[in-house]
Amino acid sequence: xxxxxxxxxxxxxxxxxxxxxxxxxxxxxxxxxxxxxxxxxxxxxxxxxxxxxxxxxxxxxxxxxxxxxxxxxxxxxxxxxxxxxxxxxxxxxxxxxxxxxxxxxxxxxxxxxxxxxxxxxxxxxxxxxxxxxxxxxxxxxxxxxxxxxxxxxxxxxxxxxxxxxxxxxxxxxxxxxxxxxxxxxxxxxxxxxxxxxxxxxxxxxxxxxxxxxxxxxxxxxxxxxxxxxxxxxxxxxxxxxxxxxxxxxxxxxxxxxxxxxxxxxxxxxxxxxxxxxxxxxxxxxxxxxxxxxxxxxxxxxxxxxx
Amino acid sequence: xxxxxxxxxxxxxxxxxxxxxxxxxxxxxxxxxxxxxxxxxxxxxxxxxxxxxxxxxxxxxxxxxxxxxxxxxxxxxxxxxxxxxxxxxxxxxxxxxxxxxxxxxxxxxxxxxxxxxxxxxxxxxxxxxxxxxxxxxxxxxxxxxxxxxxxxxxxxxxxxxxxxxxxxxxxxxxxxxxxxxxxxxxxxxxxxxxxxxxxxxxxxxxxxxxxxxxxxxxxxxxxxxxxxxxxxxxxxxxxxxxxxxxxxxxxxxxxxxxxxxxxxxxxxxxxxxxxxxxxxxxxxxxxxxxxxxxxxxxxxxxxxxxxxxxxxxxxxxxxxxxxxxxxxxxxxxxxxxxxxxxxxxxxxxxxxxxxxxxxxxxx
Numbered sequence: 160x161x162x163x164x165x166x167x168x169x170x171x172x173x174x175x176x177x178x179x180x181x182x183x184x185x186x187x188x189x190x191x192x193x194x195x196x197x198x199x200x201x202x203x204x205x206x207x208x209x210x211x212x213x214x215x216x217x218x219x220x221x222x223x224x225x226x227x228x229x230x231x232x233x234x235x236x237x238x239x240x241x242x243x244x245x246x247x248x249x250x251x252x253x254x255x256x257x258x259x260x261x262x263x264x265x266x267x268x269x270x271x272x273x274x275x276x277x278x279x280x281x282x283x284x285x286x287x288x289x290x291x292x293x294x295x296x297x298x299x300x301x302x303x304x305x306x307x308x309x310x311x312x313x314x315x316x317x318x319x320x321x322x323x324x325x326x327x328x329x330x331x332x333x334x335x336x337x338x339x340x341x342x343x344x345x346x347x348x349x350x351x352x353x354x355x356x357x358x359x360x361x362x363x364x365x366x367x368x369x370x371x372x373x374x375x376x377x378x379x380x381x382x383x384x385x386x387x388x389x390x391x392x393x394x395x396x397x398x399x400x401x402x403x404x405x406x407x408x409x410x411x412x413x414x415x416x417x418x419x420x421x422x423x424x425x426x427x428x429x430x431x432x433x434x435x436x437x438x439x440x441x442x443x444x445x446x447x448x449x450x451x452x453x454x455x456x457x458x459x460x461x462x463x464x465x
Numbered sequence: 466x467x468x469x470x471x472x473x474x475x476x477x478x479x480x481x482x483x484x485x486x487x488x489x490x491x492x493x494x495x496x497x498x499x500x501x502x503x504x505x506x507x508x509x510x511x512x513x514x515x516x517x518x519x520x521x522x523x524x525x526x527x528x529x530x531x532x533x534x535x536x537x538x539x540x541x542x543x544x545x546x547x548x549x550x551x552x553x554x555x556x557x558x559x560x561x562x563x564x565x566x567x568x569x570x571x572x573x574x575x576x577x578x579x580x581x582x583x584x585x586x587x588x589x590x591x592x593x594x595x596x597x598x599x600x601x602x603x604x605x606x607x608x609x610x611x612x613x614x615x616x617x618x619x620x621x622x623x624x625x626x627x628x629x630x631x632x633x634x635x636x637x638x639x640x641x642x643x644x645x646x647x648x649x650x651x652x653x654x655x656x657x658x659x660x661x662x663x664x665x666x667x668x669x670x671x672x673x674x675x676x677x678x679x680x681x682x683x684x685x686x687x688x689x690x691x692x693x694x695x696x697x698x699x700x701x702x703x704x705x706x707x708x709x710x711x712x713x714x715x716x717x718x719x720x721x722x723x724x725x726x727x728x729x730x731x732x733x734x735x736x737x738x739x740x741x742x743x744x745x746x747x748x749x750x751x752x753x754x755x756x757x758x759x760x761x762x763x764x765x766x767x768x769x770x771x772x773x774x775x776x777x778x779x780x781x782x783x784x785x786x787x788x789x790x791x792x793x794x795x796x797x798x799x800x801x802x803x804x805x806x807x808x809x810x811x812x813x814x815x816x817x818x819x820x821x822x823x824x825x826x827x828x
Contacts, residue, residue, distance in 0.1 A: 203509040207499070207513055218518075252628070356747070370513060
């Protein structure tokens, strides 16, 4: 057992190639290869995060592709992706590691049943074996190498959790009392996303690269739609992108993000539409707008007219 | 090149971006990585390492253009540094005998000067009295009531904590002798203060901002303060100063629309789009401090308040005029707002602000 020395005990190999990134443009190309079209700013942010090994803090409207970026980055750099979805009440046992107590108990019972007088030291060592340790996302991220750690919606976790995360990210190591220190040889590349429901502490932001992800421009949105939905006609993709861009200017409660326009285009193509006519558009509006007020407003505004 | 970049970080700091010195090494590393000779490289290196919120980005762009464009940044646009906090200058109270030149008398005459002062309208105070009220407002501790959170803590009563029970059993050779229990932890609700700083509210703005400061000081991470006027300004950061006067100066520098007109519906709309809907107002106690004078259509205001009331846990409206005898909520905006409020209270005096603390704590 190697873990007693504090080394990592799993050395699963990274999927396929190990990505070497030489410039923002090259990273953008690699991301495009996975189906994610990043603009210059985001590609530069990703490049610096890889090269400087600094966590990347992404903010932006819902549905602009923050989470998808982390997934694409993992694929493009040939790294594992470990995702930690934050929520209120998230604590160390759910984010870091936990012991599998019921199995430990069974083990204890089995050993005492089989041997009349087991050696106490060996029994205790056996109890805290790796197979009884449940690795939660942060521990997984330290074990799997290379790895992209996606900490999704950090603003939803309590602020105590931030301080804890900061510590793990800064050291790229954790200490388990029964086992010892577990350190990653290559620190995981952390991507943090936030929806700004509360302000994340400065101490955390200061250690990160900060990027605000914008809605894509018309051409990029068309390209994204066609990449995601190969069966979509160019005309329909253009019309969906135009309508989505107009809706974003309409002052809606929830303006559509790229995720919504992809959903909408998928709904339209599932109905066999080749162009966007007002009738089909009105029927599928629920895929792109999620508030009754917004639907009324869009219907009344004439955005859907050709 | 290093001096140039360090100078740029300093410029940005002066412009109001929190580009602290400990961020500079990251800036240098990023610039070296992207090529310091390339303007785009320097732009992104600086933006990614020195900014930390969307509000920083326009300031950054302006500072970048000013610094590297050859001109010296006098006052970056979008940030009226010259705006200082206006004094709350109001007519000294006429008939009460409390003039500026005889404050000592007031305090010696009254049996309990604080008690008298408590009920005085803050718009009608002398300078000395105002200082006293300011001191007393700073002592208030506005805080919301706790709610049950999703997190558990060990407790004497409650559901069985399987983890702790089994862990204890393991220590005793697999024999569970005692059931460990757990209960839900409590956490305070978020408090959001939306303060109207338009012209018609100017006699009360100082006291209300100080109230906001007291709230932020009490719970720095769970309180948000915004000002409404012709536009929305977030002043929470400024309010985190320890000293109330420094906090108000910083807020004054940040608020571009002091004593301007009121477009409550637009400001509320901006709040809901940029903050409220995302979660700042969700489950929070939201307090709007305004007299309800609205330049725009009251129907728009009603629409926004309806939205806000669906997000917030409790919606409280503070109107300084409510404390005056004979007041009726007839102002267009106020009448439109009433159906959506959980509480409608006065906020014109120290006593009224103390009541407000109670309302917030009970909400």
